[in-house]
Amino acid sequence: VTLTIHPLRGIPEVEVGADLGGLLLASLDSGGLSLIDGDVVAITHKIVSKAEGAIREIDPEHEDAEYRRIVLDEAAEVIRVRGDLIIAKTAHGFICANAGVDRSNALPGTVVLLPRDPDRSAHRIRVALEKATGARIAVVVSDTFGRPWRRGLTDVAIGISGMEAVLDLKGTTDTTGRELNVTEVALVDELAAAADLVMGKAASIPAALIRGLAWQPGDGRATDLIRPAIEDMFR
Amino acid sequence: VTLTIHPLRGIPEVEVGADLGGLLLASLDSGGLSLIDGDVVAITHKIVSKAEGAIREIDPEHEDAEYRRIVLDEAAEVIRVRGDLIIAKTAHGFICANAGVDRSNALPGTVVLLPRDPDRSAHRIRVALEKATGARIAVVVSDTFGRPWRRGLTDVAIGISGMEAVLDLKGTTDTTGRELNVTEVALVDELAAAADLVMGKAASIPAALIRGLAWQPGDGRATDLIRPAIEDMFR
Numbered sequence: 001v002t003l004t005i006h007p008l009r010g011i012p013e014v015e016v017g018a019d020l021g022g023l024l025l026a027s028l029d030s031g032g033l034s035l036i037d038g039d040v041v042a043i044t045h046k047i048v049s050k051a052e053g054a055i056r057e058i059d060p061e062h063e064d065a066e067y068r069r070i071v072l073d074e075a076a077e078v079i080r081v082r083g084d085l086i087i088a089k090t091a092h093g094f095i096c097a098n099a100g101v102d103r104s105n106a107l108p109g110t111v112v113l114l115p116r117d118p119d120r121s122a123h124r125i126r127v128a129l130e131k132a133t134g135a136r137i138a139v140v141v142s143d144t145f146g147r148p149w150r151r152g153l154t155d156v157a158i159g160i161s162g163m164e165a166v167l168d169l170k171g172t173t174d175t176t177g178r179e180l181n182v183t184e185v186a187l188v189d190e191l192a193a194a195a196d197l198v199m200g201k202a203a204s205i206p207a208a209l210i211r212g213l214a215w216q217p218g219d220g221r222a223t224d225l226i227r228p229a230i231e232d233m234f235r
Numbered sequence: 236v237t238l239t240i241h242p243l244r245g246i247p248e249v250e251v252g253a254d255l256g257g258l259l260l261a262s263l264d265s266g267g268l269s270l271i272d273g274d275v276v277a278i279t280h281k282i283v284s285k286a287e288g289a290i291r292e293i294d295p296e297h298e299d300a301e302y303r304r305i306v307l308d309e310a311a312e313v314i315r316v317r318g319d320l321i322i323a324k325t326a327h328g329f330i331c332a333n334a335g336v337d338r339s340n341a342l343p344g345t346v347v348l349l350p351r352d353p354d355r356s357a358h359r360i361r362v363a364l365e366k367a368t369g370a371r372i373a374v375v376v377s378d379t380f381g382r383p384w385r386r387g388l389t390d391v392a393i394g395i396s397g398m399e400a401v402l403d404l405k406g407t408t409d410t411t412g413r414e415l416n417v418t419e420v421a422l423v424d425e426l427a428a429a430a431d432l433v434m435g436k437a438a439s440i441p442a443a444l445i446r447g448l449a450w451q452p453g454d455g456r457a458t459d460l461i462r463p464a465i466e467d468m469f470r
Contacts, residue, residue: 002242006237147462148469148470149329151460152401152420154420165386186387197448232384235383
């Protein structure tokens with residue numbers, strides 16, 4: 001099966017209280033697309049946060065100091081600090097730069113936080129899209145994270161609904177009949193990364209439709225991807 | 236532009252000295268595909284290693300001990316050890332589990348190493364495919380890596396040819412006119428992750444064609460993605 005990834009264009013600047021389901025459906029419609037069973041809709045968290053009011057005002061006169069204070073407010077635990085960069089664990093448990101507080105693609109005088117409960121956000125959007133279309137889909141809410149040992153950033157899933165976070169291959173065998181030792185694929189992170197290829201950071205394409213992937217419905221959460229502290233060798 | 240990702244099927248078990256370019260072209264042909272300018276061919280390193288003879292024999296009687304010895308042979312530096320799991324830096328500089336030595340999808344009595352120079356491998360394959368087709372393409376050789384703080388594995392690029400590893404957005408502005416603070420996207424890692432969605436671990440689909448992405452030709456290397464030790468806060 002061939003996978004297709006469609007950028008969802010024409011979504012305007014999102015305001016607090018915006019109906020994201022309606023905006024996504026209008027974008028799909030204007031692109032000549034309608035949702036079908038098995039589709040995955042990936043959405044950058046930025047528009048989710050804006051719709052939910054997960055933004056903070058910031059005084060342009062003291063922007064850097066205020067930004068740092070908001071980052072520390074959002075940090076449940078500071079993991080590392082180097083210069084202006086704070087690597088922190090968020091209240092959700094994600095470890096990322098600046099506790100997920102973002103200045104780009106924020107309206108002037110504001111910063112954008114992570115949604116309070118991105119899995120719940122994904123669920124709400126999925127329910128809205130499924131109600132409107134009758135299709136059985138999954139939703140992935142993404143953010144852009146760095147990695148400790150690799151330069152550059154990739155998109156990962158911070159909220160999901162409708163599928164499991166991890167594809168567990170335990171018990172399956174490889175082409176030689178040997179049981180696989182790679183058993184857990186972070187499927188939703190791969191979906192977020194794939195969607196980012198068509199979204200781009202500078203273009204105003206905050207969502208994408210991924211069609212053609214075989215996946216099992218499930219009620220996973222993106223927080224399932226958080227490695228328990230006891231397994232963490234690098235904190 | 237819509238992105239399409241086609242699995243490349245029908246590639247037989249690869250033996251030492253195999254003509255990977257020829258196998259990929261035959262697979263494309265049997266799938267009704269021919270390469271065009273802008274295509275990206277993603278290939279799991281496993282078949283590259285096998286074609287290049289980057290495999291080691293292993294005595295099934297002492298498999299675990301021999302495996303550990305080979306992992307330590309391949310490790311330029313051991314970063315962490317927990318039980319059977321060794322996190323190591325390879326000679327290339329990649330930090331990954333078991334120094335990239337893999338038992339799954341290896342023929343019985345063998346293990347598969349990383350290619351000695353995966354960027355060079357990608358280059359050779361790209362040149363072969365470009366010569367045969369006249370198309371200007373990029374090649375990504377992938378492996379499956381874990382992440383310190385997130386459960387599950389994703390595919391990343393360990394060898395590339397024809398494009399830059401990182402998409403540098405420095406100087407570009409977001410939708411509000413503000414300069415982006417996320418400036419480096421690990422484009423080739425997102426391509427590897429996207430390709431893995433159609434390849435799968437258990438199915439014998441070792442390659443994929445990604446079509447429709449806008450990218451600039453370049454002579455990047457996957458080793459460009461290795462974060463210099465001096466920037467590394469987590470070693």
